[in-house]
Ligand SMILES: Cc1ncc(C[n+]2csc(CCOP(=O)(O)OP(=O)(O)O)c2C)c(N)n1
């Protein structure tokens with residue numbers, strides 16, 4: 001890990017806000033690792049090493065800061081995270097090894113998120129309260145008030161963070177989230193985040209949104225919020241810190257909108273070509289840290305090289321691992337319950353499949 005030079009300033013400023021230089025270096029290194037992971041994953045989708053790519057190049061600054069501030073753990077005392085499909089930066093900052101991301105991209109049976117049966121970036125980590133990503137957009141917004149209600153009843157400081165894109169906020173689920181989070185007397189600690197990249201696949205936001213800021217929609221529900229520059233990790237860090245503090249203390253919702261870039265288009269299905277006319281948070285932050293004397297060119301080169309090597313090694317490892325078998329298709333797709341009278345001994349719910357899968361029987 002790059003160390004701070006003796007002459008380096010102790011803080012890096014952005015407008016009226018600042019962060020300690022060692023934290024900036026930590027954020028920068030994570031951002032570089034996430035970018036390398038995403039770019040290698042795009043290459044996987046183009047070379048046949050993977051099936052598909054969707055992810056968050058252009059969101060590293062915001063997502064890394066979010067991942068570092070989540071209270072990580074299992075159960076209601078910790079934060080719940082209801083992710084979008086562009087959150088590699090959050091998971092890498094939480095400590096997910098690159099290997100677990102590329103296992104999903106390579107669809108291996110060893111993929112801990114989905115056993116190789118879901119798209120890349122569709123994480124699920126029960127030990128960290130990371131809820132499964134669903135490709136149907138916005139459904140996470142109706143789930144978050146549920147975990148938040150449980151957290152409010154449990155007591156403590158845990159909150160439910162939900163994140164999604166700008167176009168998705170047109171879905172009723174977004175309104176449901178605001179309604180369910182603000183029932184008088186039953187408000188719940190949902191940290192509602194929207195990453196606004198100005199696009200919904202190929203539809204520009206300017207052709208869809210009459211309102212000036214998505215965060216303003218919270219006003220009708222009494223939900224405070226703000227818009228931050230998601231390309232600036234210092235601004236993002238402080239916006240996130242204010243949102244977390246509000247939800248943890250008041251046990252009520254907060255709405256944070258982050259303006260971000262989309263540097264490789266929507267997904268591999270739209271070609272995943274690099275766009276040149278959008279701000280690049282990794283390059284910008286690197287320039288700023290070099291200018292401030294927090295980082296040297298040699299250090300930056302090494303951080304970038306190491307990140308690429310790490311991604312390459314992870315891909316080589318994943319490609320040597322087995323793929324799921326046909327019998328794996330229904331595994332863990334149905335949660336057993338003692339009150340379930342329909343599929344009592346058959347957790348898959350599929351005709352002709354009984355105890356032969358080796359599941360534990362219930363209530364017998
Ligand atoms: C319910 C539903 N409707 C439509 C789609 C198709 N779809 C996938 S991504 C997407 C655009 C989402 O845009 P946004 O919410 O801004 O997120 P972004 O991809 O820009 O991060 C759409 C319409 C879907 N997956 N789910």
Ligand SMILES: [Mg+2]
Nearest residue numbers: 165166199200
């Ligand atoms: Mg969008």
